[in-house]
Amino acid sequence: MxxxxxxxxxxxxxxxxxxxxxxxxxxxxxxxxxxxxxxxxxxxxxxxxxxxxxxxxxxxxxxxxxxxxxxxxxxxxxxxxxxxxxxxxxxxxxxxxxxxxxxxxxxxxxxxxxxxxxxxxxxxxxxxxxxxVRVGSASPLETDFRLDAAAGGLPTPELDVEIHDRNGTLLGITEFVFSQFRTAVEIEGDHHRTDRTQWNRDIDKYAAYAAEGWEVVRLTSAHVRGNRSAVGIVRSVLLRRGWMPAHS
Structure with a gap:
Protein backbone atom coordinates (compact mmCIF):
# COMPACT_ATOMS: atom_id res chain seq x y z
CA MET A 1 0.00 0.00 0.00
CA VAL A 133 -25.04 -3.83 21.46
CA ARG A 134 -24.12 -5.09 24.94
CA VAL A 135 -20.92 -5.57 26.91
CA GLY A 136 -20.41 -9.20 27.84
CA SER A 137 -21.06 -11.35 24.76
CA ALA A 138 -17.80 -13.14 24.00
CA SER A 139 -18.70 -14.64 20.63
CA PRO A 140 -21.11 -14.23 17.70
CA LEU A 141 -22.87 -17.41 18.89
CA GLU A 142 -23.55 -15.77 22.24
CA THR A 143 -24.86 -12.68 20.49
CA ASP A 144 -27.19 -14.83 18.41
CA PHE A 145 -28.64 -16.46 21.50
CA ARG A 146 -28.97 -13.12 23.29
CA LEU A 147 -30.90 -11.57 20.41
CA ASP A 148 -33.09 -14.64 19.98
CA ALA A 149 -33.83 -14.72 23.71
CA ALA A 150 -34.90 -11.07 23.65
CA ALA A 151 -37.07 -11.64 20.58
CA GLY A 152 -38.59 -14.69 22.30
CA GLY A 153 -39.66 -12.65 25.31
CA LEU A 154 -37.27 -14.11 27.88
CA PRO A 155 -36.23 -11.89 30.79
CA THR A 156 -33.04 -9.92 30.28
CA PRO A 157 -30.03 -11.89 31.51
CA GLU A 158 -26.83 -10.61 33.06
CA LEU A 159 -23.81 -11.25 30.84
CA ASP A 160 -20.35 -12.62 31.64
CA VAL A 161 -21.10 -13.13 35.34
CA GLU A 162 -18.81 -14.36 38.10
CA ILE A 163 -20.57 -16.98 40.22
CA HIS A 164 -19.50 -17.26 43.87
CA ASP A 165 -20.49 -19.64 46.62
CA ARG A 166 -21.92 -18.52 49.94
CA ASN A 167 -18.39 -17.96 51.27
CA GLY A 168 -17.44 -15.72 48.38
CA THR A 169 -15.26 -18.27 46.57
CA LEU A 170 -15.32 -17.94 42.79
CA LEU A 171 -16.90 -21.03 41.25
CA GLY A 172 -16.84 -19.96 37.64
CA ILE A 173 -17.77 -17.38 35.03
CA THR A 174 -20.95 -17.88 33.04
CA GLU A 175 -22.13 -16.28 29.80
CA PHE A 176 -25.79 -15.70 30.72
CA VAL A 177 -27.26 -15.59 34.20
CA PHE A 178 -30.85 -15.22 35.34
CA SER A 179 -30.01 -14.53 38.97
CA GLN A 180 -33.57 -14.29 40.23
CA PHE A 181 -34.22 -17.83 39.05
CA ARG A 182 -30.76 -19.24 39.88
CA THR A 183 -30.34 -20.26 36.25
CA ALA A 184 -27.06 -20.13 34.34
CA VAL A 185 -26.82 -20.60 30.57
CA GLU A 186 -23.55 -21.81 29.06
CA ILE A 187 -22.91 -21.56 25.30
CA GLU A 188 -20.37 -24.27 24.62
CA GLY A 189 -18.05 -24.46 21.66
CA ASP A 190 -16.56 -27.71 20.44
CA HIS A 191 -13.45 -27.24 22.58
CA HIS A 192 -15.57 -28.01 25.65
CA ARG A 193 -15.90 -31.52 24.22
CA THR A 194 -12.49 -32.09 22.66
CA ASP A 195 -10.27 -30.54 25.35
CA ARG A 196 -10.03 -33.05 28.21
CA THR A 197 -8.83 -30.42 30.69
CA GLN A 198 -11.75 -28.15 29.80
CA TRP A 199 -14.15 -31.08 30.00
CA ASN A 200 -13.03 -31.99 33.54
CA ARG A 201 -13.07 -28.34 34.59
CA ASP A 202 -16.64 -28.00 33.33
CA ILE A 203 -17.79 -31.07 35.32
CA ASP A 204 -16.30 -29.65 38.52
CA LYS A 205 -17.76 -26.22 37.82
CA TYR A 206 -21.29 -27.45 37.20
CA ALA A 207 -21.20 -29.67 40.28
CA ALA A 208 -20.20 -26.64 42.35
CA TYR A 209 -23.01 -24.60 40.80
CA ALA A 210 -25.56 -27.31 41.61
CA ALA A 211 -24.38 -27.41 45.23
CA GLU A 212 -25.23 -23.71 45.47
CA GLY A 213 -28.71 -24.19 44.03
CA TRP A 214 -28.01 -23.19 40.42
CA GLU A 215 -29.43 -24.98 37.41
CA VAL A 216 -27.14 -24.95 34.40
CA VAL A 217 -28.45 -25.00 30.84
CA ARG A 218 -25.79 -26.08 28.36
CA LEU A 219 -26.31 -25.04 24.75
CA THR A 220 -24.31 -25.64 21.59
CA SER A 221 -24.35 -24.16 18.11
CA ALA A 222 -26.86 -26.85 17.12
CA HIS A 223 -29.34 -25.47 19.65
CA VAL A 224 -28.76 -21.82 18.77
CA ARG A 225 -28.29 -21.93 15.00
CA GLY A 226 -29.29 -25.46 14.00
CA ASN A 227 -32.70 -26.54 15.23
CA ARG A 228 -33.10 -23.18 17.02
CA SER A 229 -34.39 -24.86 20.17
CA ALA A 230 -32.23 -22.79 22.55
CA VAL A 231 -34.86 -20.24 23.55
CA GLY A 232 -37.49 -22.92 24.16
CA ILE A 233 -35.09 -24.94 26.33
CA VAL A 234 -34.24 -21.94 28.49
CA ARG A 235 -37.88 -20.86 28.64
CA SER A 236 -38.90 -24.24 30.07
CA VAL A 237 -36.23 -24.06 32.76
CA LEU A 238 -37.14 -20.51 33.75
CA LEU A 239 -40.83 -21.38 33.99
CA ARG A 240 -40.00 -24.33 36.21
CA ARG A 241 -37.81 -22.07 38.35
CA GLY A 242 -40.65 -19.60 38.96
CA TRP A 243 -40.55 -17.14 36.07
CA MET A 244 -43.96 -15.74 35.11
CA PRO A 245 -44.07 -14.09 31.66
CA ALA A 246 -45.73 -10.69 31.66
CA HIS A 247 -48.44 -11.80 29.24
CA SER A 248 -49.46 -14.85 31.27
Whole structure:
Protein backbone atom coordinates (compact mmCIF):
# COMPACT_ATOMS: atom_id res chain seq x y z
CA MET A 1 0.00 0.00 0.00
CA UNK A 2 0.98 3.59 -0.44
CA UNK A 3 1.96 5.39 2.78
CA UNK A 4 -1.36 7.22 3.08
CA UNK A 5 -3.51 4.11 2.44
CA UNK A 6 -4.94 1.74 5.04
CA UNK A 7 -6.97 -1.45 5.37
CA UNK A 8 -10.71 -0.88 5.53
CA UNK A 9 -14.03 -2.71 5.71
CA UNK A 10 -14.04 -6.49 6.14
CA UNK A 11 -10.29 -6.63 5.52
CA UNK A 12 -9.67 -4.31 8.46
CA UNK A 13 -12.04 -6.30 10.66
CA UNK A 14 -10.24 -9.57 9.95
CA UNK A 15 -6.85 -7.91 10.49
CA UNK A 16 -8.04 -6.68 13.89
CA UNK A 17 -9.10 -10.20 14.87
CA UNK A 18 -12.84 -9.59 14.63
CA UNK A 19 -15.18 -12.32 13.46
CA UNK A 20 -16.83 -11.18 10.24
CA UNK A 21 -16.92 -12.98 6.93
CA UNK A 22 -14.03 -11.82 4.71
CA UNK A 23 -14.88 -10.14 1.45
CA UNK A 24 -13.85 -11.36 -1.98
CA UNK A 25 -11.53 -8.38 -2.46
CA UNK A 26 -8.82 -6.75 -0.40
CA UNK A 27 -10.32 -3.48 0.85
CA UNK A 28 -7.95 -0.51 0.94
CA UNK A 29 -9.01 2.97 1.97
CA UNK A 30 -7.73 6.52 1.75
CA UNK A 31 -8.87 9.74 3.32
CA UNK A 32 -10.37 12.35 1.03
CA UNK A 33 -9.24 14.14 -1.07
CA UNK A 34 -6.85 11.30 -1.97
CA UNK A 35 -7.93 9.08 -4.82
CA UNK A 36 -9.11 5.58 -3.94
CA UNK A 37 -6.69 2.89 -5.16
CA UNK A 38 -7.56 0.84 -8.22
CA UNK A 39 -5.93 -2.53 -8.81
CA UNK A 40 -6.82 -6.12 -9.59
CA UNK A 41 -8.24 -7.83 -6.51
CA UNK A 42 -8.52 -4.55 -4.61
CA UNK A 43 -11.62 -2.61 -3.64
CA UNK A 44 -10.67 1.02 -3.15
CA UNK A 45 -12.56 3.16 -0.64
CA UNK A 46 -12.42 6.92 -0.13
CA UNK A 47 -13.70 8.21 3.18
CA UNK A 48 -14.08 11.65 4.71
CA UNK A 49 -11.37 12.29 7.35
CA UNK A 50 -13.92 12.87 10.14
CA UNK A 51 -15.53 9.48 9.50
CA UNK A 52 -12.50 7.22 10.00
CA UNK A 53 -9.77 6.88 12.60
CA UNK A 54 -6.61 5.21 11.29
CA UNK A 55 -4.21 3.31 13.54
CA UNK A 56 -1.23 1.00 13.05
CA UNK A 57 -1.90 -2.60 14.06
CA UNK A 58 0.84 -5.20 13.69
CA UNK A 59 2.79 -2.74 11.53
CA UNK A 60 -0.09 -2.24 9.09
CA UNK A 61 -2.21 0.88 8.80
CA UNK A 62 -5.89 0.13 9.30
CA UNK A 63 -9.10 1.74 10.47
CA UNK A 64 -9.63 1.12 14.17
CA UNK A 65 -12.34 -1.25 15.34
CA UNK A 66 -14.98 1.42 15.94
CA UNK A 67 -14.46 3.09 12.55
CA UNK A 68 -14.46 -0.31 10.88
CA UNK A 69 -17.84 -1.12 12.46
CA UNK A 70 -19.29 2.14 11.17
CA UNK A 71 -17.87 1.70 7.67
CA UNK A 72 -19.52 -1.72 7.43
CA UNK A 73 -22.96 -0.30 8.13
CA UNK A 74 -23.90 -0.36 4.47
CA UNK A 75 -23.11 -4.04 3.87
CA UNK A 76 -23.76 -5.93 7.10
CA UNK A 77 -27.20 -6.84 8.41
CA UNK A 78 -28.38 -5.33 11.68
CA UNK A 79 -27.73 -8.63 13.44
CA UNK A 80 -24.21 -8.78 12.02
CA UNK A 81 -23.58 -5.21 13.15
CA UNK A 82 -24.76 -6.07 16.66
CA UNK A 83 -22.47 -9.10 16.68
CA UNK A 84 -19.51 -7.04 15.51
CA UNK A 85 -20.34 -4.32 18.02
CA UNK A 86 -20.48 -6.88 20.83
CA UNK A 87 -17.00 -8.09 19.89
CA UNK A 88 -15.64 -4.55 19.97
CA UNK A 89 -17.08 -3.56 23.36
CA UNK A 90 -16.45 -6.86 25.19
CA UNK A 91 -13.85 -6.77 27.94
CA UNK A 92 -11.58 -9.81 27.52
CA UNK A 93 -10.51 -12.01 30.41
CA UNK A 94 -7.21 -13.74 30.99
CA UNK A 95 -6.86 -17.48 31.62
CA UNK A 96 -7.58 -16.98 35.30
CA UNK A 97 -10.76 -15.06 34.54
CA UNK A 98 -9.50 -11.59 35.42
CA UNK A 99 -10.91 -8.77 33.32
CA UNK A 100 -8.53 -6.98 30.96
CA UNK A 101 -10.15 -3.58 30.34
CA UNK A 102 -7.12 -2.24 28.47
CA UNK A 103 -7.75 -4.80 25.75
CA UNK A 104 -11.27 -3.55 25.07
CA UNK A 105 -11.35 -2.30 21.47
CA UNK A 106 -14.01 0.33 22.07
CA UNK A 107 -16.95 1.30 24.23
CA UNK A 108 -20.65 1.67 23.48
CA UNK A 109 -20.12 5.42 23.80
CA UNK A 110 -17.39 5.18 21.14
CA UNK A 111 -19.84 3.45 18.80
CA UNK A 112 -22.40 6.13 19.54
CA UNK A 113 -19.88 8.84 18.72
CA UNK A 114 -19.14 7.42 15.26
CA UNK A 115 -22.84 7.14 14.55
CA UNK A 116 -23.24 10.80 15.54
CA UNK A 117 -20.18 11.91 13.54
CA UNK A 118 -22.16 12.58 10.38
CA UNK A 119 -24.10 11.07 7.53
CA UNK A 120 -22.61 7.99 5.95
CA UNK A 121 -23.79 5.00 3.96
CA UNK A 122 -25.63 2.57 6.22
CA UNK A 123 -26.36 5.14 8.93
CA UNK A 124 -29.90 3.78 9.38
CA UNK A 125 -28.67 0.26 10.13
CA UNK A 126 -26.03 1.58 12.51
CA UNK A 127 -28.68 3.55 14.39
CA UNK A 128 -30.84 0.43 14.69
CA UNK A 129 -27.97 -1.81 15.75
CA UNK A 130 -26.41 0.51 18.34
CA UNK A 131 -29.08 0.13 21.08
CA UNK A 132 -28.79 -3.66 20.80
CA VAL A 133 -25.04 -3.83 21.46
CA ARG A 134 -24.12 -5.09 24.94
CA VAL A 135 -20.92 -5.57 26.91
CA GLY A 136 -20.41 -9.20 27.84
CA SER A 137 -21.06 -11.35 24.76
CA ALA A 138 -17.80 -13.14 24.00
CA SER A 139 -18.70 -14.64 20.63
CA PRO A 140 -21.11 -14.23 17.70
CA LEU A 141 -22.87 -17.41 18.89
CA GLU A 142 -23.55 -15.77 22.24
CA THR A 143 -24.86 -12.68 20.49
CA ASP A 144 -27.19 -14.83 18.41
CA PHE A 145 -28.64 -16.46 21.50
CA ARG A 146 -28.97 -13.12 23.29
CA LEU A 147 -30.90 -11.57 20.41
CA ASP A 148 -33.09 -14.64 19.98
CA ALA A 149 -33.83 -14.72 23.71
CA ALA A 150 -34.90 -11.07 23.65
CA ALA A 151 -37.07 -11.64 20.58
CA GLY A 152 -38.59 -14.69 22.30
CA GLY A 153 -39.66 -12.65 25.31
CA LEU A 154 -37.27 -14.11 27.88
CA PRO A 155 -36.23 -11.89 30.79
CA THR A 156 -33.04 -9.92 30.28
CA PRO A 157 -30.03 -11.89 31.51
CA GLU A 158 -26.83 -10.61 33.06
CA LEU A 159 -23.81 -11.25 30.84
CA ASP A 160 -20.35 -12.62 31.64
CA VAL A 161 -21.10 -13.13 35.34
CA GLU A 162 -18.81 -14.36 38.10
CA ILE A 163 -20.57 -16.98 40.22
CA HIS A 164 -19.50 -17.26 43.87
CA ASP A 165 -20.49 -19.64 46.62
CA ARG A 166 -21.92 -18.52 49.94
CA ASN A 167 -18.39 -17.96 51.27
CA GLY A 168 -17.44 -15.72 48.38
CA THR A 169 -15.26 -18.27 46.57
CA LEU A 170 -15.32 -17.94 42.79
CA LEU A 171 -16.90 -21.03 41.25
CA GLY A 172 -16.84 -19.96 37.64
CA ILE A 173 -17.77 -17.38 35.03
CA THR A 174 -20.95 -17.88 33.04
CA GLU A 175 -22.13 -16.28 29.80
CA PHE A 176 -25.79 -15.70 30.72
CA VAL A 177 -27.26 -15.59 34.20
CA PHE A 178 -30.85 -15.22 35.34
CA SER A 179 -30.01 -14.53 38.97
CA GLN A 180 -33.57 -14.29 40.23
CA PHE A 181 -34.22 -17.83 39.05
CA ARG A 182 -30.76 -19.24 39.88
CA THR A 183 -30.34 -20.26 36.25
CA ALA A 184 -27.06 -20.13 34.34
CA VAL A 185 -26.82 -20.60 30.57
CA GLU A 186 -23.55 -21.81 29.06
CA ILE A 187 -22.91 -21.56 25.30
CA GLU A 188 -20.37 -24.27 24.62
CA GLY A 189 -18.05 -24.46 21.66
CA ASP A 190 -16.56 -27.71 20.44
CA HIS A 191 -13.45 -27.24 22.58
CA HIS A 192 -15.57 -28.01 25.65
CA ARG A 193 -15.90 -31.52 24.22
CA THR A 194 -12.49 -32.09 22.66
CA ASP A 195 -10.27 -30.54 25.35
CA ARG A 196 -10.03 -33.05 28.21
CA THR A 197 -8.83 -30.42 30.69
CA GLN A 198 -11.75 -28.15 29.80
CA TRP A 199 -14.15 -31.08 30.00
CA ASN A 200 -13.03 -31.99 33.54
CA ARG A 201 -13.07 -28.34 34.59
CA ASP A 202 -16.64 -28.00 33.33
CA ILE A 203 -17.79 -31.07 35.32
CA ASP A 204 -16.30 -29.65 38.52
CA LYS A 205 -17.76 -26.22 37.82
CA TYR A 206 -21.29 -27.45 37.20
CA ALA A 207 -21.20 -29.67 40.28
CA ALA A 208 -20.20 -26.64 42.35
CA TYR A 209 -23.01 -24.60 40.80
CA ALA A 210 -25.56 -27.31 41.61
CA ALA A 211 -24.38 -27.41 45.23
CA GLU A 212 -25.23 -23.71 45.47
CA GLY A 213 -28.71 -24.19 44.03
CA TRP A 214 -28.01 -23.19 40.42
CA GLU A 215 -29.43 -24.98 37.41
CA VAL A 216 -27.14 -24.95 34.40
CA VAL A 217 -28.45 -25.00 30.84
CA ARG A 218 -25.79 -26.08 28.36
CA LEU A 219 -26.31 -25.04 24.75
CA THR A 220 -24.31 -25.64 21.59
CA SER A 221 -24.35 -24.16 18.11
CA ALA A 222 -26.86 -26.85 17.12
CA HIS A 223 -29.34 -25.47 19.65
CA VAL A 224 -28.76 -21.82 18.77
CA ARG A 225 -28.29 -21.93 15.00
CA GLY A 226 -29.29 -25.46 14.00
CA ASN A 227 -32.70 -26.54 15.23
CA ARG A 228 -33.10 -23.18 17.02
CA SER A 229 -34.39 -24.86 20.17
CA ALA A 230 -32.23 -22.79 22.55
CA VAL A 231 -34.86 -20.24 23.55
CA GLY A 232 -37.49 -22.92 24.16
CA ILE A 233 -35.09 -24.94 26.33
CA VAL A 234 -34.24 -21.94 28.49
CA ARG A 235 -37.88 -20.86 28.64
CA SER A 236 -38.90 -24.24 30.07
CA VAL A 237 -36.23 -24.06 32.76
CA LEU A 238 -37.14 -20.51 33.75
CA LEU A 239 -40.83 -21.38 33.99
CA ARG A 240 -40.00 -24.33 36.21
CA ARG A 241 -37.81 -22.07 38.35
CA GLY A 242 -40.65 -19.60 38.96
CA TRP A 243 -40.55 -17.14 36.07
CA MET A 244 -43.96 -15.74 35.11
CA PRO A 245 -44.07 -14.09 31.66
CA ALA A 246 -45.73 -10.69 31.66
CA HIS A 247 -48.44 -11.80 29.24
CA SER A 248 -49.46 -14.85 31.27
Missing amino acids: RPHAFLAGRTAAVHLGLSVGPGALLEVGVLAPNRAPRARGVRGVKVAPHLANVITHEEVRTTDAVSTWAMLGAELTIRELVSLGDQIVRIPRDRRGALLPRQQLGTIDDLGNVVAAGRRRGIGRLQEALPL
